[in-house]
Amino acid sequence: MKNIFIHHVFFWLKNIDNIADRDLLAEGLLKLSEVKTIQRFHIGKPADTNRDVIERGYALSWFAEFKNAEDQASYQTDPIHLKFIEDYSYFWSKVIVYDSVDK
Amino acid sequence: MKNIFIHHVFFWLKNIDNIADRDLLAEGLLKLSEVKTIQRFHIGKPADTNRDVIERGYALSWFAEFKNAEDQASYQTDPIHLKFIEDYSYFWSKVIVYDSVDK
Numbered sequence: 247m248k249n250i251f252i253h254h255v256f257f258w259l260k261n262i263d264n265i266a267d268r269d270l271l272a273e274g275l276l277k278l279s280e281v282k283t284i285q286r287f288h289i290g291k292p293a294d295t296n297r298d299v300i301e302r303g304y305a306l307s308w309f310a311e312f313k314n315a316e317d318q319a320s321y322q323t324d325p326i327h328l329k330f331i332e333d334y335s336y337f338w339s340k341v342i343v344y345d346s347v348d349k
Numbered sequence: 350m351k352n353i354f355i356h357h358v359f360f361w362l363k364n365i366d367n368i369a370d371r372d373l374l375a376e377g378l379l380k381l382s383e384v385k386t387i388q389r390f391h392i393g394k395p396a397d398t399n400r401d402v403i404e405r406g407y408a409l410s411w412f413a414e415f416k417n418a419e420d421q422a423s424y425q426t427d428p429i430h431l432k433f434i435e436d437y438s439y440f441w442s443k444v445i446v447y448d449s450v451d452k
Contacts, residue, residue, distance in 0.1 A: 247391040252412060254357060256447065272452050288350040290449030293418060300446045307449045309355060315396060343403045344359065346393030346410045349375050 248348055250285070251312040253321075256304040258340035267337050268305045274334035275308045281326050283317035284310050304342075315347065351451055353388070354415040356424075359407040361443035370440050371408045377437035378411045384429050386420035387413050407445075418450065 261267050272289055279287040288309040292302040312318040321327055364370050375392055382390040391412040395405040415421040424430055 247389050247412070250391065251396060252391060252393060252410075254412075254447070268452075286350055288353065288355060288449070289452045290355060291452045293354060293421075293448035293450045295418075295421070295446075295448040297446070299444045300448055302448070304447075306452060307355075307447065309350070309357075309449075315398075318396075318398070341402045343398075343400070344357070344407075344410065345396035345398040345403055345405070346391070346412075347396045349371075349392045349394045349409060 247311075249313070250348070251315050251318045252344070252346040253310045253312060253318055254344045254346070255308045255310075256301075256342045257306045257308070257338045258303065259305040259337060260339040261337075262305075271306055271334055271337045274330055274337075275306065278308070278326060278330040279310065281321050281324050283312055283321055283324075285313060286311040318345070350414075352416070353451070354418050354421045355447070355449040356413045356415060356421055357447045357449070358411045358413075359404075359445045360409045360411070360441045361406065362408040363440060363442040365408075374409055374437055374440045377433050377440075378409065381411070381429060381433040382413070384424050384427050386415055386424055386427075388416060389414040421448070 275289045290307040378392045393410040
């Protein structure tokens with residue numbers, strides 16, 4: 247994978263281990279993934295792997311691939327994104343984002 | 350993206366901001382990406398985005414996509430992986446790994 251902008255987001259739930267909340271947030275992420283500039287996406291949860299270096303406290307992960315920084319920037323103000331924040335930010339207590347471009 | 354195992358690794362350098370070290374580690378990651386079970390990979394660095402929720406202290410990121418947990422497990426003991434650790438672990442001070450499977 248080259249010439250891409252990776253936006254990888256990890257969500258911690260306000261109600262930890264609340265599966266219903268997690269599933270609702272996952273539904274929201276599915277709708278969020280309809281933003282036109284998103285080339286590929288993945289809605290995930292921690293795998294069963296467990297070593298010291300592995301962060302597995304998050305409830306959901308969302309991987310979104312954009313063509314470039316401009317597309318990701320436009321996504322930030324996309325109505326679908328703003329609606330997602332409005333409707334679903336209630337669920338999370340913490341978010342960590344990793345934005346990566348080609349080395 | 351479905352039915353995949355995402356292995357996303359973030360590296361902090363021992364010699365912070367040492368571009369030569371970063372480039373050597375990136376060369377190592379390119380060799381590491383030759384492991385046969387890796388379906389897609391991306392060697393990255395932090396984008397220019399900068400908000401409170403964005404973690405941008407790492408020097409390099411490595412995204413690796415496997416078909417399933419078994420392939421990722423076998424990668425852990427793959428000779429190419431073991432050689433990478435032997436040759437390149439000198440460079441990093443911290444590693445954070447996110448292993449994610451389909452929600």
